[in-house]
Amino acid sequence: MKLYKNxxxxxxxxxxxxxxxxxxxxNSSDVVLEIGAGYGNLTELLAERAGKVIAIEMDPVLAASIxxxxxxxxxxxxxxxxEFRQFNKVISxxxxxxxSPVTFKLLGCKFDLGILMYQHEFAKRMVAVPGxxxxxxxxxxxxxxxxxxxxxxxxxxAFSAPPEVSSAIVKLIPRPPPYTVKDxxxxxxxxxxxxSQRRKTIKNAILNNAGLLGIRDNAxxxxxxxILRKRAEVLxxxxxxxxxxxxYDEKISSPEKI
Ligand code: SAM
Numbered sequence: 001m002k003l004y005k006n007x008x009x010x011x012x013x014x015x016x017x018x019x020x021x022x023x024x025x026x027n028s029s030d031v032v033l034e035i036g037a038g039y040g041n042l043t044e045l046l047a048e049r050a051g052k053v054i055a056i057e058m059d060p061v062l063a064a065s066i067x068x069x070x071x072x073x074x075x076x077x078x079x080x081x082x083e084f085r086q087f088n089k090v091i092s093x094x095x096x097x098x099x100s101p102v103t104f105k106l107l108g109c110k111f112d113l114g115i116l117m118y119q120h121e122f123a124k125r126m127v128a129v130p131g132x133x134x135x136x137x138x139x140x141x142x143x144x145x146x147x148x149x150x151x152x153x154x155x156x157x158a159f160s161a162p163p164e165v166s167s168a169i170v171k172l173i174p175r176p177p178p179y180t181v182k183d184x185x186x187x188x189x190x191x192x193x194x195x196s197q198r199r200k201t202i203k204n205a206i207l208n209n210a211g212l213l214g215i216r217d218n219a220x221x222x223x224x225x226x227i228l229r230k231r232a233e234v235l236x237x238x239x240x241x242x243x244x245x246x247x248y249d250e251k252i253s254s255p256e257k258i
Contacts, residue, residue, distance in 0.1 A: 007095035013158035023115045033087035035079045036095045040066030093117040107145040114172030123168035137191045147173040190244040194232035203228035219250035
C-alpha cells in the first residue's frame, strides 16, 4: 500500500470543486475557514466568492505555492494546535486522519455553516440514526451540536492521488442542543462507556465502566429493568441523555481519566 504524506489527496474534479463552492452559498460578507488548503485549488475558488478566507496548511511547501489573493490569510501549521480566527463558514476538504478531533474543535466554535469533505464511512457515522450499525458516540455527539447531512458521495477518482475509499461532502449547521443534560462532560463519558461495549446490555456496559463513570455499584437501582436489558445502539440520543442524568445523580467521585 502506498502511503501519502499528511492525507494529501487533492480534489481535482472541477465539477465537485464547483459544487463544494455552491453548497457554501458564499457572499462578500462571509469569512471562510479552510483547513488543509493544499496547493490552493479550493482556496482560490473560495477567495473569489467570499469576503475573506483564512486558510491553514501544515505543509510549508504546499502553503507557499498558493496564489496570494488580497482577501486570503494563510497560516502554516497544524490546525489542531492553532487557535482559529473568527469565521462564519468552514469549507474544507479535510485531512481525514484528523477528522474526529478537528470536527470537535470546530463544534466548539461559533459559526453558521460547514461544508466538509470526510471519508464516506466517517460521514455515515456522523449522520447515523438509532438502530443502524453506524449509530454511536460520533452520531450522538455531532448531532448534539449541529444538524448534519450528507450532500453527496465523491468517488476516489475525483482526487489525485485517489484515496482507497469513497469520500462524502457533509453539511453542518450548528444549533443549540435539542435536549439538555446535567453535565455534558459526564454525558460524553457515559457515551464512551456504553458504546465501547456496544454488543453488551446497557446494564453490563455501565457496570463494567463504573470506575470510568465514578458511580456506585448500586447506582442502577433507579433505572427501569426494561432499559437496562437493552443495548445502547437502540436508544435515542434523548433516552441516553435521560439515562446519563439518572446516573449522574449517583456519581460519587470524579471520573477516571480516559
Ligand atoms: N484543500 C486541498 C484540496 O481540496 O485538494 C487539499 C486537501 S488534502 C485532503 C488535506 C490537506 O491537509 C493536505 O494538503 C495536508 O498537507 C493538510 N494537512 C494534513 N494534516 C493537517 C493538519 N493537522 N493541519 C493542517 N493541515 C493539514
